[in-house]
Amino acid sequence: MVLREKDLPRAERAALAADLRPILAEAGGTLVVAGPDPLGGDAAHLPAAGPYPPPRLGLVGRSCHDAAELARLTTEDYVTVSPVYPSRSKPGYGPPLRPARLGELIRLSPVPVLALGGIETPGQVRACVEAGAVGVAVLGAIMRAGDPGGAAAALTIPFEPPRTRHDREEVSRTGLRPTGPTEGSGLTAPSGRGRPQPPTAGAGKRR
Template sequence: MTAPASVALGARPDRSVPSGVVLLTDRRLARGPLAEVVAAAVAGGVRWVVLREKDLPRAERMVLAAELRALLGRSGGALVVAGPDPLGGDAVHLPAAGPYPPPAAGLVGRSCHDATELARLTTEDYATLSPVFPTRTKPGYGPPLHPAGLRELIAASPVPVLALGGVETPEQVQECGAAGAAGVAVLGALMRADDPAGIAAALTAAHEFAGRAGHGAARPAPTATRGKP
């Protein structure tokens, strides 16, 4: 994907990118059927979901993507698919290792962990930075950035950033917002939750509070058709 000639290097078109509380799926951690956990999180305010489950055969993953996209569409949400294959979703999210250059997709994100990886971004629309806090999902992964390190990297990023890794509490969400994050990407706190709707609502409220306080990069909720070429 190449940037339009009228857009300066490092600039991005004015379109919605993942923000707020973004749910990353992991069916192995989910307390119930994955679609039910996602539906509960959406009921609690989540509007962006990243489908992982990359170990599934493509056909099964395609069916799951269609199910989640239909679920999100009823709430004006959007589906991001991890990896370069969009599977009919609204966006793709790529690992730090590649592919480079990014594929020609309507909306593209990239996992980053340090300033070097941020500097490699070209036409991506957003990035995740991780791990921000110690994480139970990947124990020993790090070292964690903590809010101070997150703030420093966000200042160097050419694109909006989602804070990822160990985000479990409303206080952590507010810290990430104060550091300048457009949102937080959450896996374990929602997948493991007995009450995903309640946890999602609490984290979403914390993000909105941070936005009202003038922190973060508040953006409008996506529509089901945003992110299409």
């Protein structure tokens, strides 16, 4: 998670960072602070403009937008490349790279790339992953959602194993949920009552 809130006074921002770190730690996450000051932590995300070289911390990322900025990287651990799609959070930000150009920039990057900008659907996430991104960074799609947890979960589907991903996509498409293996369909109606099963080989034959 990246803490922005750059308009806050440093003391308030540092207090917010201190509150967030243990919450994220319980979930196995890391708080990354936007800007060169990690606010008492060990992770920072830097703008493309600098500073260069980056501070020596446990985790350092940088925002990049083109090949020239990627070429300036030194000891960073990862980068975000943006904007991949038109961004509702930043109207006019761009032009959007689209997955094809994203893939070209990923091949130029010496460090892992997170795709950023206008990513709102599992299909867009999948396109970024197929282009070579190790992950995505999302803001508006979750903050605007009526169910932020559900929105975040939906965006993780492309990162799941194929079987799990297929089941969750079926739930999203049909409203049916997966059950344990059966001879027929692996889905049941939301009420839990089984759907009619198709005939199996030899069904109905008497011996």
